[in-house]
Every structure is written in structure tokens, then in C-alpha cells.
Amino acid sequence: xxxxxxxxxxxxxxxxxxxxxxxxxxxxxxxxxxxxxxxxxxxxxxxxxxxxxxxxxxxxxxxxxxxxxxxxxxxxxxxxxxxxxxxxxxxxxxxxxxxxxxxxxxxxxxxxxxxxxxxxxxxxxxxxxxxxxxxxxxxxxxxxxxxxxxxxxxxxxxxxxxxxxxxxxxxxxxxxxxxxxxxxxxxxxxxxxxxxxxxxxxxxxxxxxxxxxxxxxxxxxxxxxxxxxxxxxxxxxxxxxxxxxxxxxxxxxxxxxxxxxxxxxxxxxxxxxxxxxxxxxxxxxxxxxxxxxxxxxxxxxxxxxxxxxxxxxxxxxxxxxxxxxxxxxxxxxxxxxxxxxxxxxxxxxxxxxxxxxxxxxxxxxxxxxxxxxxxxxxxxxxxxxxxxxxxxxxxxxxxxxxxxxxxxxxxxxxxxxxxxxxxxxxxxxxxxxxxxxxxxxxxxxxxxxxxxxxxxxxxxxxxxxxxxxxxxxxxxxxxxxxxxxxxxxxxxxxxxxxxxxxxxxxxxxxxxxxxxxxxxxxxxxxxxxxxxxxxxxxxxxxxxxxxxxxxxxxxxxxxxxxxxxxxxxxxxxxxxxxxxxxxxxxxxxxxxxxxxxxxxxxxxxxxxxxxxxxx
Numbered sequence: 263x264x265x266x267x268x269x270x271x272x273x274x275x276x277x278x279x280x281x282x283x284x285x286x287x288x289x290x291x292x293x294x295x296x297x298x299x300x301x302x303x304x305x306x307x308x309x310x311x312x313x314x315x316x317x318x319x320x321x322x323x324x325x326x327x328x329x330x331x332x333x334x335x336x337x338x339x340x341x342x343x344x345x346x347x348x349x350x351x352x353x354x355x356x357x358x359x360x361x362x363x364x365x366x367x368x369x370x371x372x373x374x375x376x377x378x379x380x381x382x383x384x385x386x387x388x389x390x391x392x393x394x395x396x397x398x399x400x401x402x403x404x405x406x407x408x409x410x411x412x413x414x415x416x417x418x419x420x421x422x423x424x425x426x427x428x429x430x431x432x433x434x435x436x437x438x439x440x441x442x443x444x445x446x447x448x449x450x451x452x453x454x455x456x457x458x459x460x461x462x463x464x465x466x467x468x469x470x471x472x473x474x475x476x477x478x479x480x481x482x483x484x485x486x487x488x489x490x491x492x493x494x495x496x497x498x499x500x501x502x503x504x505x506x507x508x509x510x511x512x513x514x515x516x517x518x519x520x521x522x523x524x525x526x527x528x529x530x531x532x533x534x535x536x537x538x539x540x541x542x543x544x545x546x547x548x549x550x551x552x553x554x555x556x557x558x559x560x561x562x563x564x565x566x567x568x569x570x571x572x573x574x575x576x577x578x579x580x581x582x583x584x585x586x587x588x589x590x591x592x593x594x595x596x597x598x599x600x601x602x603x604x605x606x607x608x609x610x611x612x613x614x615x616x617x618x619x620x621x622x623x624x625x626x627x628x629x630x631x632x633x634x635x636x637x638x639x640x641x642x643x644x645x646x647x648x649x650x651x652x653x654x655x656x657x658x659x660x661x662x663x664x665x666x667x668x669x670x671x672x673x674x675x676x677x678x679x680x681x682x683x684x685x686x687x688x689x690x691x692x693x694x695x696x697x698x699x700x701x702x703x704x705x706x707x708x709x710x711x712x713x714x715x716x717x718x719x720x721x722x723x724x725x726x727x728x729x730x731x732x733x734x735x736x737x738x739x740x741x742x743x744x745x746x747x748x749x750x751x752x753x754x755x756x757x758x759x760x761x762x763x764x765x766x767x768x769x770x771x772x773x774x775x776x777x778x779x780x781x782x783x784x785x786x787x788x789x790x791x792x793x794x795x796x797x798x799x800x801x802x803x804x805x806x807x808x809x810x811x812x813x814x815x816x817x818x819x820x821x822x823x824x825x826x827x828x829x830x831x832x833x834x835x836x837x838x839x840x841x842x843x844x845x846x847x848x849x850x851x852x853x854x855x856x857x858x859x860x861x862x863x864x865x866x867x868x869x870x871x872x873x874x875x876x877x
Contacts, residue, residue: 302328302335310341313348320349321356329368336370346378354382355581358406359664362585365414366618372414379414380470382406387426387477393433393484400430405579414582422474425459429481436488438507445492449485456482502737502769505728508759508792509553529559530566532711537571537647537687545680545705547655548691550713551848553755553795556691559713560651563689571687573649574601578657587626587667592617595630598637598648609640623668627675634686641685648686655692659699673704680707693802714849715861716752724757737768742776749785751862755795756788760864763787789868796868799850800876806833806841808876810858811850815866819857827858 309323324345328335350357357378364375383406390396403423407414429452436448456478529548536543548556559566563573574597577583583590595612602609613633620626641648662669679686696705716724725743726734738746746764750756764776764784789796803811813831814820820842821827824835831838842858845851852861860866869876 298332298335302332303337303340306339306342306345310345310348313345317348317352320345320352321360324349324360329364329371333368334370335368338374339371342371342374343377343381346374347381350378350382354406357382358581359585361414362582362589363666365582366585366589375414379407380419383423384470384473384477388473388480390481391484393436393488396430396481396484397433397437398430400427400434403427403430404577419470419474422459425455426477429455429459446489449489449492453482453485456485502765502774503732504762504765504769505732506758506762506765508755508762526555526559526562526713527566529711529713530563533563533649533689534567534571537567537649543687545688545708546690546711547696547705547708548689548711548713549693549695551850552693552798553753554713554715555754556713557653560653560689560691563649563651567649570645571647571649572601572605573651574598575651575653577653579654584657584661584664584666587623587672588617588620590667590672591626591630594650595633598650601648602637602640605646607640607644607646610636623671627671634683638683638685646685649689650686651689651691653691655690656694656699673701677704680705716754716757718747718752721747721750721752721757724754725761728758728761737765737774738776739778741778742781745778745781749781749863751860751864753862755792756862756864759788759792760784763791785864785867789864789871793868796865799865800869803850804841804844806837807845807850809833810838810841810845811860811865812869814851814858814860815869819859822853822856822858 305326305328309320309327313320313323324330327345328339329342346357346360349360361375361379364371383403386402386406387399390399403426407423432448432452432455436445436452439445439448459474459478533546536546548559550556560573560575563571563575567573574594576594576597580593583593592612592614595614595617599609599612610633613629616629617626620629637648658669658672661667661672676688680688690708695710696702696708722743725746726732726738728734746757746760750760760781761784764780767780767783767787768774768776800808809831810820810827810833817830820830822842824839824842827833827838827842828835833841842851846853849861850865851858853859
């Protein structure tokens with residue numbers, strides 16, 4: 263009997279333990295969805311193998327893999343980082359959108375996205391061979407890296423990337439510095455940021471440490487070469503200071519003392535007058551061709567507006583901002599929160615967790631609106647108004663194409679803000695008008711403000727007096743000034759670019775005054791330096807518009823009579839009319855003395871130079 267009882271107890275205990283183990287294993291299998299992983303894991307492996315053989319198909323492979331159809335994969339998907347890097351080799355911007363998608367919608371696979379992002383950043387930074395390339399790295403980092411609140415930015419390497427960004431900004435400051443001493447100080451700060459970056463690189467993966475150290479060493483070598491050049495340079499009488507900043511954003515300069523922002527200050531006056539009208543105020547869209555100064559105008563709002571207004575700059579070019587409604591509104595809330603905190607207004611922190619975990623898109627908007635009520639109460643008490651400026655607004659067209667969020671809900675929300683939030687004002691900027699994007703119904707009360715070419719008097723001021731102490735009247739004869747105005751058409755980027763290249767040319771020739779014969783050399787240098795501007799302009803034209811531009815290159819002028827125009831271009835009269843009207847709206851052509859003319863004569867040089875490739 264005793265033996266039987268003991269045996270029964272032993273079997274009971276053993277059965278209980280075995281049952282517990284079996285139950286635990288069953289729970290783990292169920293919790294981690296291991297049976298499904300037997301399908302999900304191989305799907306990504308197949309996508310990787312197929313992408314290795316056929317790289318152009320990588321995005322289709324990604325979208326058909328478990329990354330998109332299985333929301334909860336707890337175990338790392340095999341080869342996902344390598345798959346994302348293949349995508350980056352094919353199309354970096356689209357790959358960044360995939361990383362933003364993972365950060366916002368597939369956080370369980372975040373580590374793979376973080377590794378891929380680091381590879382992309384390090385690869386891009388290591389390609390910078392010159393100090394000017396390094397100076398532009400800061401803008402690129404802002405484009406490819408999400409805001410600090412996004413999970414794609416691994417906290418372990420945030421400090422190192424911040425140091426790289428600081429170094430790039432110092433390199434940019436170097437090109438704007440006056441005199442050898444100021445340039446040396448910029449290079450000193452540049453090198454200090456790089457040395458701090460090397461000391462802060464603490465990745466568990468030693469290969470990343472070595473690669474970042476390699477970037478720092480390469481950039482330091484560039485700085486050493488520039489320092490050597492500066493040490494041997496003597497400020498002779500024939501050396502001309504170059505004050506022009508073609509393509510640079512005027513977001514931190516004391517504009518009261520220079521004319522680099524000429525022709526754009528009236529935008530600030532227009533906005534300030536409108537803001538004073540409360541709910542009756544109009545909302546504005548700044549539209550126009552690229553490189554006209556729209557972004558600089560938005561960045562300058564803190565300097566242009568009075569203290570009652572708190573501008574918040576929001577760049578829709580950031581892929582993370584368009585990943586989802588929660589990402590966009592969450593980033594926007596962070597920007598508002600930061601702006602108010604910096605100005606000394608205590609408000610509640612944004613509802614980050616609630617936004618991220620909202621049941622649906624409607625809940626995202628409801629959550630943010632509740633938080634904005636508290637923001638408005640603080641603003642009302644302080645008699646302040648937040649001006650939210652949205653740059654590159656046409657990027658939201660990609661949202662509809664990619665179905666990242668319900669665009670109709672977002673546009674309705676914008677309309678609601680305009681109509682019912684007196685302490686929140688909106689200002690939009692982009693290449694297209696709302697009508698051209700098919701959104702006019704959402705923005706009935708929005709006024710279009712065209713940001714176009716400078717007036718001739720404004721261009722003359724920019725050429726001869728970009729800074730108060732610049733002796734432009736001694737450097738340029740009146741004939742040279744008028745020729746710069748003519749060839750650039752008063753396009754602000756090109757005015758500065760031609761002037762900058764002309765100063766560089768004079769310095770290389772050790773001369774102090776420009777002559778008419780020097781301008782072709784400056785134009786050639788500008789076409790080479792700013793070919794991307796003309797390339798973008800050309801790519802955004804329809805084939806019929808290109809036909810008209812090529813005809814203008816050949817004939818110099820075109821008749822405004824559409825029947826005659828059709829004969830010269832080979833288009834039908836109606837197609838010719840539509841093409842020229844689009845070109846007129848874009849300021850690429852103008853009507854003068856009964857004929858059409860190219861607004862930017864330099865465009866003829868570019869078309870001629872690259873006709874074999876583009877025509």
C-alpha cells in the first residue's frame with residue numbers, strides 16, 4: 263500500500279511537472295506565433311534571394327513579404343537588413359520610406375531598420391570628398407534621418423550623428439566666414455566636433471565604430487588640407503571676398519544688415535497683417551518654382567514677424583512625417599511643444615503613447631485635437647499665436663499614391679484648423695497650387711501668393727550690395743550688372759550663383775574688376791555647379807513644353823498666335839496653347855512685344871550643352 267501511495271505521488275508530481283513544462287512550451291509557441299513564423303520567415307528569405315538576382319524588383323518583393331502582411335512577428339525576420347540595403351541601392355528615398363514604415367507600423371523589426379539606416383548614413387557620409395561636399399551633409403542628414411522621436415534613430419548612435427551634423431554646419435559656416443581668421447575658427451570648431459564624435463562612438467558592433475572613425479579621419483584630412491592652403495594664402499589686394507550664398511537657406515543670418523533676402527521681406531509683412539485679423543484672417547499658400555526662396559521665407563518667419571507669433575517650421579520632405587497619420591501628427595505635436603517650451607510657455611507634453619496606439623486614424627485626430635485645446639488655452643492667456651508653416655506641401659500627393667494614410671481626413675483636418683482654431687494659423691509652401699493638385703475644395707479660403715523672380719532693381723541690389731561693406735560698384739561695371747540680370751532673368755539662385763562664380767574667376771585671375779568677357783566663364787561654371795537645378799526644371803516639363811522650349815532655343819522668340827506657333831513646333835494649335843500657358847504659369851517663358859521669350863536665357867546654354875541627352 264505504501265509503495266502504491268508513493269508511486270502514485272511520484273507519478274502525480276512527474277505528471278504535474280511534465281504538464282507544466284508542456285503548458286509553458288505551448289504558451290511560448292502560441293505567444294510568439296511560432297507556427298506562423300515558419301511561413302513569415304521564409305517569405306522574407308525568398309524576397310532577399312530574389313532581390314539578389316533581380317535588384318530592380320526589390321520593392322515588389324518587400325511588399326509581398328511577411329513584413330507587410332504579418333503585423334506581429336516577434337522573432338527577427340531573416341536577412342531583412344540586407345534586403346533593405348538592396349532597396350537603398352536601387353532607390354534611396356523609397357528605401358527610407360520603408361524604414362519609416364517599419365518604425366511606425368512594424369516596431370518588432372525595428373532593429374533591422376536601425377542597422378540599415380546606420381549603413382545608409384555612414385555610406386553617404388563617407389562619400390564626401392571635399393569640404394563643400396561636407397558642408398552640404400547637414401541638409402542631407404536632415405532629409406534622410408527622421409526626427410529624434412522616431413525609433414529609426416538608434417539612441418546609441420544619436421550622439422555621433424549629432425557631432426557629424428555639427429561638423430557639417432561648421433564646414434558650411436567656413437564658406438560664409440569673412441577673412442582668414444574667421445575661416446580658421448570655423449575649421450577649428452569643425453575638427454573639434456569630429457574628435458568628439460570619435461570619442462562618443464560606442465557601438466557594440468566594432469565594424470560600425472571603425473567605419474565612423476574612418477569618416478571622421480577622412481573629414482579631418484580634408485580639414486588639414488584646407489588649413490594648409492589657408493596658412494600659405496596671403497590676403498593680397500587683388501583678393502576679393504565672396505559674399506554670395508547660392509542655394510543656401512537664410513535661416514540664421516541677421517538679415518537686417520544684408521540684402522541676401524532682398525525681394526522677400528514683403529512676404530513677412532503680408533503674413534503679419536493677415537494674422538492680426540483673428541479667425542477672419544486669410545490663409546496663404548506660397549507657390550512657385552524651386553529655388554525661388556520659399557523655404558528661406560518660411561525659415562525667416564521668426565525674424566520677420568512680431569513677438570506675438572511663434573512660427574513652427576514643418577518640412578513634409580521628411581519621409582518619417584508621411585509614414586502615417588500618427589507619425590505626421592505626432593511630429594507636428596513635438597514641434598509645437600518644443601517651440602512653446604523655448605518661448606517659456608509651460609504646456610502638457612504631447613500624448614505620444616495615445617497617438618501611437620490609437621485604434622484608427624479618426625482616433626489619432628481626436629487625440630491630437632484634445633491636446634490642442636490645452637495648447638490654445640495657454641496661447642489665449644499669453645495672447646500668442648502659433649504659425650505652423652508646411653514646406654514642400656505637394657509631397658502629400660505621395661501619401662495618396664502610397665496609401666500611407668487617409669489623405670481626405672488629413673485635408674479635412676487642415677480645413678478645420680483654418681476655420682475653428684484662432685490661435686493656430688497655417689502657412690503652406692510648394693511648387694503647385696491646391697487647384698493644380700485637385701484639393702481646392704478643401705482650401706476655399708486660401709490665397710495663393712506667387713514667389714517668383716526678383717524685380718530688376720532688387721537683382722541689382724543683390725548683385726552690387728549683398729552686404730553693406732561689399733564694394734560691388736567697384737567690381738562690376740553697369741554693363742556687367744545688366745548682363746547678369748539679362749542672362750539669369752533675375753532668378754534669385756542664378757543671380758547669386760553667377761556672381762559667386764564670377765568672383766571666384768576674378769580671384770583666380772588676380773583681378774579686381776569684372777569685364778563683359780568674363781561672364782561666359784561664370785555662366786559655364788554655374789551650369790556645371792547647378793546642373794541639378796536645370797535638370798529638375800527640365801524633368802518637370804511635359805514633352806509638349808519641351809518642344810516649345812527647344813523651338814525657343816532655335817528661334818529665340820515664338821509667336822503668340824497659336825496657328826503660327828503650331829507650324830513652328832509641329833504641335834496642334836490647342837496643344838501649343840496649353841503648353842505655353844503652363845510655361846507662362848511656371849515663369850519659364852514670358853510674353854514681350856507680342857512674342858514669347860525664354861525667361862532665363864541661361865537655359866538655352868544648358869539645353870545646348872546637354873541636347874544629345876535630353877532631346
